[in-house]
Amino acid sequence: MRTLPPSLSVELTTRCNYACPFCYGIWHERPSETAPDRELDVTEWGDILVECACRGVESVQFTGGEPLLREDLDAILDCARAVGLSVILYTNGSLLTEERLQSFKQRQVRLATSLPGLASYGTMTGTNHSPWPVLEAIERAAELDWPMTVGIPLARPNLSEATDLVAAAAFAGASVVQVGPAMWEGRMRRNTAWMLNESEWKTAKAALQVQPKLSQRVVCSEEFFCTCRTPPGQTPVPWPESAAGCPAGQEFGVLGVSGRYRICLHATEEYDWRSAVRSEDPTRD
Numbered sequence: 001m002r003t004l005p006p007s008l009s010v011e012l013t014t015r016c017n018y019a020c021p022f023c024y025g026i027w028h029e030r031p032s033e034t035a036p037d038r039e040l041d042v043t044e045w046g047d048i049l050v051e052c053a054c055r056g057v058e059s060v061q062f063t064g065g066e067p068l069l070r071e072d073l074d075a076i077l078d079c080a081r082a083v084g085l086s087v088i089l090y091t092n093g094s095l096l097t098e099e100r101l102q103s104f105k106q107r108q109v110r111l112a113t114s115l116p117g118l119a120s121y122g123t124m125t126g127t128n129h130s131p132w133p134v135l136e137a138i139e140r141a142a143e144l145d146w147p148m149t150v151g152i153p154l155a156r157p158n159l160s161e162a163t164d165l166v167a168a169a170a171f172a173g174a175s176v177v178q179v180g181p182a183m184w185e186g187r188m189r190r191n192t193a194w195m196l197n198e199s200e201w202k203t204a205k206a207a208l209q210v211q212p213k214l215s216q217r218v219v220c221s222e223e224f225f226c227t228c229r230t231p232p233g234q235t236p237v238p239w240p241e242s243a244a245g246c247p248a249g250q251e252f253g254v255l256g257v258s259g260r261y262r263i264c265l266h267a268t269e270e271y272d273w274r275s276a277v278r279s280e281d282p283t284r285d
Ligand code: SF4
Pocket: 016, 017, 018, 019, 020, 022, 023, 024, 025, 064, 065, 066, 092, 125
């Protein structure tokens, strides 16, 4: 029986109330292949999550798009918890109400959000929003004693704010602050002027590592370009062999909006893993 990696990122929707010019969603690159006409419903995700748990998955990170736009989100979270999966919910934070925060804590759903800007927040998110609702949600989660990881993607418009962003996230109460360069994927493929070069990222990372000690953990990405990307003109290597070349692919995989499998967040090729499993296992119907 083919196993899956212990950790899966699950993309529940391509819809989002933000329009970040750095958005990593692969459906921005291949809309006809990766943005299906409809989202899978609770029953379909429930079946997939049972199969994932049977095939070695221990934790799932629900993401999107913005997963809080799904009205059936709580039911999907409950399906995952019911089969014993550890659950993290990635959200842009704009829809995190007090009621939602308390409900996630009650369901034992850990949280992760992003803080892509302070003065640059509107530019970075393609909205006229301010960062304050997200900072307040981080603070409230800390008051509820419920962990929230905060990701900070760096690009040219927010680079000068890097240390302030880390400090703001940490002082608001983030349990972990993760900083990394916005990568060459999704919408960023059409927005290369925003991309940091490797030297800019190393300089920013060095500056973050000498700032005054903060009580929270600050983690800087080691990754600048993902090797899961098939270079233009080359034939994609089929999964699972393709995962052999990517360190993340050993421990981590992605289910896209249609339930198909990718070897990591940055890979574009999707695989129908459930059909492949069924044809290998004659005891299944
Ligand atoms: S990066 Fe996240 S918040 Fe921004 S548009 Fe993409 S899915 Fe939405």
